[in-house]
Amino acid sequence: xxxxxxxxxxxxxxxxxxxxxxxxxxxxxxxxxxxxxxxxxxxxxxxxxxxxxxxxxxxxxxxxxxx
Amino acid sequence: xxxxxxxxxxxxxxxxxxxxxxxxxxxxxxxxxxxxxxxxxxxxxxxxxxxxxxxxxxxxxxxxxxx
Amino acid sequence: xxxxxxxxxxxxxxxxxxxxxxxxxxxxxxxxxxxxxxxxxxxxxxxxxxxxxxxxxxxxxxxxxxx
Amino acid sequence: xxxxxxxxxxxxxxxxxxxxxxxxxxxxxxxxxxxxxxxxxxxxxxxxxxxxxxxxxxxxxxxxxxx
Amino acid sequence: xxxxxxxxxxxxxxxxxxxxxxxxxxxxxxxxxxxxxxxxxxxxxxxxxxxxxxxxxxxxxxxxxxx
Amino acid sequence: xxxxxxxxxxxxxxxxxxxxxxxxxxxxxxxxxxxxxxxxxxxxxxxxxxxxxxxxxxxxxxxxxxx
Numbered sequence: 001x002x003x004x005x006x007x008x009x010x011x012x013x014x015x016x017x018x019x020x021x022x023x024x025x026x027x028x029x030x031x032x033x034x035x036x037x038x039x040x041x042x043x044x045x046x047x048x049x050x051x052x053x054x055x056x057x058x059x060x061x062x063x064x065x066x067x
Numbered sequence: 068x069x070x071x072x073x074x075x076x077x078x079x080x081x082x083x084x085x086x087x088x089x090x091x092x093x094x095x096x097x098x099x100x101x102x103x104x105x106x107x108x109x110x111x112x113x114x115x116x117x118x119x120x121x122x123x124x125x126x127x128x129x130x131x132x133x134x
Numbered sequence: 135x136x137x138x139x140x141x142x143x144x145x146x147x148x149x150x151x152x153x154x155x156x157x158x159x160x161x162x163x164x165x166x167x168x169x170x171x172x173x174x175x176x177x178x179x180x181x182x183x184x185x186x187x188x189x190x191x192x193x194x195x196x197x198x199x200x201x
Numbered sequence: 202x203x204x205x206x207x208x209x210x211x212x213x214x215x216x217x218x219x220x221x222x223x224x225x226x227x228x229x230x231x232x233x234x235x236x237x238x239x240x241x242x243x244x245x246x247x248x249x250x251x252x253x254x255x256x257x258x259x260x261x262x263x264x265x266x267x268x
Numbered sequence: 269x270x271x272x273x274x275x276x277x278x279x280x281x282x283x284x285x286x287x288x289x290x291x292x293x294x295x296x297x298x299x300x301x302x303x304x305x306x307x308x309x310x311x312x313x314x315x316x317x318x319x320x321x322x323x324x325x326x327x328x329x330x331x332x333x334x335x
Numbered sequence: 336x337x338x339x340x341x342x343x344x345x346x347x348x349x350x351x352x353x354x355x356x357x358x359x360x361x362x363x364x365x366x367x368x369x370x371x372x373x374x375x376x377x378x379x380x381x382x383x384x385x386x387x388x389x390x391x392x393x394x395x396x397x398x399x400x401x402x
Contacts, residue, residue, distance in 0.1 A: 143232060
């Protein structure tokens, strides 16, 4: 399965904060932490747990640059 | 200046591909490369050049997880 | 610090509605109100309060047009 | 027709820069300018012209805050 | 009223899960189900109910492709 | 491989319009057509061709509702 999204940042689930409709998942990657807000359904469906190896998927059009 | 966006991934501009309305900027971060699609105006206005130290800014609601 | 995002709409925080994972922040700008959904962490970290002068930051690729 | 998107910022089309696949539309609103990147098809289909009264539509989850 | 967003997928509201700040709305379209996360304000304001005929509106720049 | 994105709409590539930095891919799904704007790199890398069976991947937070 290939995805057109240009950015897949590998890392490990560090913390999960469950919410009523959306949840926060913090991923530790080589350079620091990335926070994702995804549906709580997705957390359950992917059976995400701290320690899981995952990738953070980000579309290139969703990346801004700060200089 | 503080930004609510949770993800600021530090890196260095590796390549810039200028387009008519939008341009592609490839940033090298510790773990690999991140691609951003931003307006060509922004590339000019921020005077982005290969070698510049920048951060890739991504809103947490724009991050999906792949497992 | 410069941001590639084309749209920074200056205004004042009018109301904040705290949520478990994400929160709603209503900003009054010259022409009306703008609603942002950001992480509750960001609200705390930026110590956002009603009356604060802020900007609503929106990437050009996230703007649709209605005619 | 009602749209769930929380932010509809009324203004007037100031400039249109046509691109091969996407185009830039600059909208003048009461407080300044908003830039949208939409498909060139959409510009043609909506017959957008400088001087048109439009609204910039932005989902609340796409709004960051800068303080 | 015309919207620049390229994708309006017609369907019927199947389920609504109310959240504190954002809510989940599941829409049944011809090929299956689409999930939207919108503000709880929008659910109230549009008086969304199961059985309502609606469209899921998605900007073309927010669509990735999986092959 | 599982993706947290809630919406994967199966269909077939109908047309591809190559652009300098981003390209337009039109996917025919059961109920009509979906347009995606992805990087031209992604089109090449996924070797997308008319007739390919793909899915349109859309994050739930990127779906608005029109009633």
